[in-house]
Amino acid sequence: MVRVVDRRKAIALYLLLRRLRKRRRLWVHSMNRRRREYGAYYHLVAELRLDRDRHLNYFRMNAEQIDHILSLIGGQLTRQTTNYRQSIEPKQRLAVTLRFLGTGESFTSLAFQYRLGISTVAESVHMTCRAIEQQMMGSQFPRPTEDMWRAIASTFWAKWNFPNCLGAIDGKHVTIVSPAHSGSLFFNYKKTFSIVLLALADADYRFTFVQVGDFGRTSDGGVFSSSALGRAMEAKGLSVPADFPLPGSGVQGPMPYTMVGDSAFPLKTYLMRPFPGNRIPRWRQMFNYRLSRARMVVECAFGILSSRWRVLHTRINVKPENADSIVTAACILHNYLTNPSENQRWVEEAEERGEVLPPVRNMGGNRGCREAYDVREKLCTFFCSIEGRVSWQDNMV
Structure with a gap:
């Protein structure tokens, strides 16, 4: 009886080893x-x-x-x-x-x-x-200082004619393969699965802040409010310079430094968005044009980023945490490689592919505080004044 049991064990061991040998992968x-x-x-x-x-x-x-x-x-x-x-x-x-x-x-x-x-x-x-x-x-993303913010604001005024500007902010959806067991968390309004890249860009298309990985279903305004940038700006913890008069004009008094964004973002004293509606007075249309012109910097930055790193035009088939790392690395390399003398070539390439989006026309929602309304009205007045107007703006509105 013992020999029979031993024989069965030997046969079972042989069959097991044979199966493992077949499944063994080459190193x-x-x-x-x-x-x-x-x-x-x-x-x-x-x-x-x-x-x-x-x-x-x-x-x-x-x-x-x-x-x-x-x-x-x-x-x-x-x-x-x-x-x-x-x-x-x-x-x-x-x-x-x-x-x-x-x-x-x-x-x-x-x-x-x-x-x-x-x-x-x-x-x-x-x-x-x-x-x-x-x-x-x-x-590539040093902690901001007052001198850095002032330099960015000075370049924004020189290149894009928007004063006291800390940068242009926007969100970009990066398409990914639907993660397992994620439900609708990554499902966005474009009917795809994505993670959100929130970025603040300076006047030379470099990113000064990025946050990657928010769920695709979250709005740009919601991502900003919960972001490290949004919380730090609300707490006044990013070394933003004190209010300063607008270039060539002291009529409005000291004005805060602000970012510029589209209608998806909240109106704050440190974040300007367009006036809502289509039937608005001409001076408000002028403000919307000037803000849109400055805001397009971040759209161009996204266009350069995705023109150089074409992975952002694919449906990235990795886990969300690895996708976050891929997009973050692409943004770091974007800053490392950005050269003002080559930017126009990349922008033109992005425009040919339709990667730079037109200004947003549908504006509404997101009510701001009284101080933010006052700042926007003063900027509106400044853009219509002798000191703040540009020669071509009448032809653009």
Whole structure:
């Protein structure tokens, strides 16, 4: 009887081992072992360093910029080589990530090109985006100071003819694949699933603040109110300079520094939105035009961001927390690469693709406080005065 039981155990063990042997996955696929011979990183990428224009088109940045970024984050991308497989070089991880951000190609497609495992590509992208966020956020998004706000306001007046302006604010929906068990949290008014990118842009299309990851169903005004920026502005905790007279005019007295946004945002002394309605007096139409002109800066910034990093035009198929990291990394690299001398080319490219949105016409809701109404009326008066008007505004309204 004992021999029969032992025999049955031996047969069961044999069948189990046989099943496990069939299911065992290769540690490194035979095709991927030849990545040094045929992989894109060791051939195409190496050749691209000899052609500056093609390198810029492929990676959306030049070789020197890649080397500098690698010097900042390379330590966090390094993994130990084992007896079973050789680790992926940090520079190859960065190359795969930049290609993913620049094109939005699937992890499977990139895996075949670079002769890497699909999970290795996914790991490299997430690892690199987190490293960019950790190592470059502080330098590209420094804590604001009074001097910084004054410099932004001065440039806004010089370039976009809006005084005492801290920046243009707006939200952008980034489409993602519907997360499991999320219900309608990520379902937005465009009938897609998304996360929200809230951003404040300066006069040169650089972001001074970003918040990524709010549910797609949340309105821009709701995202702003609960954001770190909204709470800090309400608590007067961002070193915003004291009220200052408008350029060339002291009639209105000291005026607060404000951001500009569309009708989705609340009216505050530190945040101006358009007058509601279509049938409004001409001087209010003038204010709406001037505000819209300044507000379009953030729309152009979004256009440049998505023109450079085409992943933002795809339906990102990763978990929401990884999507947050991808979008944040794209914003950091946007600031790192933004050059005022090249901005117009990117804006024109975005406009050709219809990525810069027209001014919002449907205005309503969101009542503000009395002080905010007074600030808006004084700005309205200023734009119609000799000191505040621009020569072409009459033709635009």
